[in-house]
Amino acid sequence: MIRLQNVHKAFGKNRVLRGVDLEIRDGETLTIMGGSGTGKSVTIKHMVGLLKPDAGQIWVDGLEISNANEARLHQVQMKFGYLFQGAALFDSLTVAENVLFGVRNLRPELMDRAEELVVQKLALVGLKPEVADMKPAELSGGMKKRVGLARAIAYEPSYILYDEPTTGLDPIMSDVINELILGLQKKLGVTGIVVTHDMKSAYKVSNRIAMLYEGRIVADGTPQEIQNSTNPLVKQFITGSAEGPIQMAVRAYE
Amino acid sequence: MNIFQALGRHILDLAESLGSVTILLQKTLKWIFRGKPDFRNIFAQMLEIGVRSFPVTSLTALFTGMVLALQTGYSFRKVFNEPLYVGTVVGLSLVKELGPVLTALVVSGRVGAAIAAELGTMNVTEQLDALYTLGTNPVRYLAVPRFMASFLMVPLLTLYADIIGIIGGSFVAIGRLGIPSTVYWNEIQAMQLNECFHGLIKSFIFAVIIVTTACYKGFNCSGGAEGVGRATTSAVVVSMVLILVSDYFMSALLVSIGIG
Numbered sequence: 001m002i003r004l005q006n007v008h009k010a011f012g013k014n015r016v017l018r019g020v021d022l023e024i025r026d027g028e029t030l031t032i033m034g035g036s037g038t039g040k041s042v043t044i045k046h047m048v049g050l051l052k053p054d055a056g057q058i059w060v061d062g063l064e065i066s067n068a069n070e071a072r073l074h075q076v077q078m079k080f081g082y083l084f085q086g087a088a089l090f091d092s093l094t095v096a097e098n099v100l101f102g103v104r105n106l107r108p109e110l111m112d113r114a115e116e117l118v119v120q121k122l123a124l125v126g127l128k129p130e131v132a133d134m135k136p137a138e139l140s141g142g143m144k145k146r147v148g149l150a151r152a153i154a155y156e157p158s159y160i161l162y163d164e165p166t167t168g169l170d171p172i173m174s175d176v177i178n179e180l181i182l183g184l185q186k187k188l189g190v191t192g193i194v195v196t197h198d199m200k201s202a203y204k205v206s207n208r209i210a211m212l213y214e215g216r217i218v219a220d221g222t223p224q225e226i227q228n229s230t231n232p233l234v235k236q237f238i239t240g241s242a243e244g245p246i247q248m249a250v251r252a253y254e
Numbered sequence: 255m256n257i258f259q260a261l262g263r264h265i266l267d268l269a270e271s272l273g274s275v276t277i278l279l280q281k282t283l284k285w286i287f288r289g290k291p292d293f294r295n296i297f298a299q300m301l302e303i304g305v306r307s308f309p310v311t312s313l314t315a316l317f318t319g320m321v322l323a324l325q326t327g328y329s330f331r332k333v334f335n336e337p338l339y340v341g342t343v344v345g346l347s348l349v350k351e352l353g354p355v356l357t358a359l360v361v362s363g364r365v366g367a368a369i370a371a372e373l374g375t376m377n378v379t380e381q382l383d384a385l386y387t388l389g390t391n392p393v394r395y396l397a398v399p400r401f402m403a404s405f406l407m408v409p410l411l412t413l414y415a416d417i418i419g420i421i422g423g424s425f426v427a428i429g430r431l432g433i434p435s436t437v438y439w440n441e442i443q444a445m446q447l448n449e450c451f452h453g454l455i456k457s458f459i460f461a462v463i464i465v466t467t468a469c470y471k472g473f474n475c476s477g478g479a480e481g482v483g484r485a486t487t488s489a490v491v492v493s494m495v496l497i498l499v500s501d502y503f504m505s506a507l508l509v510s511i512g513i514g
Contacts, residue, residue, distance in 0.1 A: 077387060101388050105390050
């Protein structure tokens with residue numbers, strides 16, 4: 001279980017998180033939705049220790065990590081797989097080397113059956129074994145995301161963080177990724193935390209949706225509850241309307 | 255914003271950057287002494303930083319030695335009616351100053367820029383975050399091998415540059431100025447080991463400046479392709495300025511403690 005308690009984070013004068021309270025239960029897939037720049041990615045980066053909060057606490061399986069040292073964070077890292085927005089594959093390494101990168105560092109005991117592991121994880125994300133020897137530059141956007149996902153699940157983490165998994169993909173590939181997220185939850189029983197502003201994807205993959213607005217969680221419920229919400233912030237966001245309480249900064253063209 | 259605010263902000267920014275660079279250097283050193291060396295990665299970097307810089311360093315050194323001999327020869331001919339001390343001037347200038355400084359400048363332009371661009375790109379494409387989530391410390395994986403490779407290769411390149419520069423000087427001194435080759439080489443051999451150390455010690459420091467600045471700029475860049483471009487430019491500019499400024503102070507210090 002992951003719990004964020006009153007987490008604050010500012011970058012210079014920009015106060016991104018202003019007291020986030022959020023609980024992620026084991027086995028569920030939670031989606032954090034919210035507009036661009038509301039701090040969704042910043043929130044999940046706190047869970048793995050990529051960012052440290054200015055104030056507040058972060059608990060991962062009963063371990064408080066906001067002040068943890070490197071050795072303790074290493075323990076926490078093993079539990080997380082992270083799918084980055086642009087996949088963040090290492091360009092100089094092949095697909096197989098990318099997939100094994102985390103295994104080598106976090107679960108060296110699995111390296112005995114490295115080849116088998118690569119084939120198996122690539123298959124889980126729907127890629128053929130031939131891809132293993134290719135370099136990331138030879139892959140399409142959707143394939144990169146899938147390799148990124150294979151890399152994230154290779155060392156068998158219990159939590160997977162998906163940072164905008166469908167952004168930049170065509171609608172069909174987006175749905176393929178959604179199916180993968182659902183499939184992984186079923187097959188591996190992992191807990192998923194998805195950050196997205198793609199509502200179709202959010203409804204499809206999540207057991208629960210939380211909305212982040214102005215640095216706080218303003219709503220939290222099942223997809224059904226969110227769809228029927230009377231909260232004006234939620235209503236405006238899920239219908240995608242420019243009119244409403246959320247005023248996006250308009251660029252100074254007019 | 256008045257002038258004091260602007261000045262204050264610049265000073266604060268500078269102090270902050272200096273602090274962050276020091277922290278990066280400290281982390282790098284900590285990993286060098288604590289972690290297992292990643293020889294494969296270090297050798298790859300030595301090849302990139304050292305071996306691939308060899309042609310451009312050689313060319314720079316060769317022509318610097320040649321022009322030094324030419325200028326010294328003709329200037330001294332005007333004053334003394336004959337080209338005296340060409341070997342001494344070429345040798346000392348190269349070994350104490352031009353060898354280390356020019357090598358460092360060339361390497362900072364070539365290698366510093368490449369390191370800043372590579373790490374910067376990794377940064378803006380979240381590859382540094384990915385390294386971290388996959389259980390690898392980016393400083394350990396990226397900065398340490400580059401640091402060790404530079405620390406070994408820059409002084410070695412400097413030594414090469416000294417030798418090639420002196421050979422270049424001999425072509426002009428002997429071939430064009432008509433100095434007997436025994437005179438030129440005797441003057442070169444009259445140099446003391448101390449004087450070589452003077453230049454070599456400086457080149458170790460230059461290596462640290464180049465690689466630390468480049469890694470810092472790469473690790474701390476933001477804002478996509480434009481940010482990477484800015485980081486690269488500033489890595490080169492900052493390290494060149496630091497090399498030239500620190501050169502004076504290090505030379506003064508080394509001379510005062512009797513090295514060179």
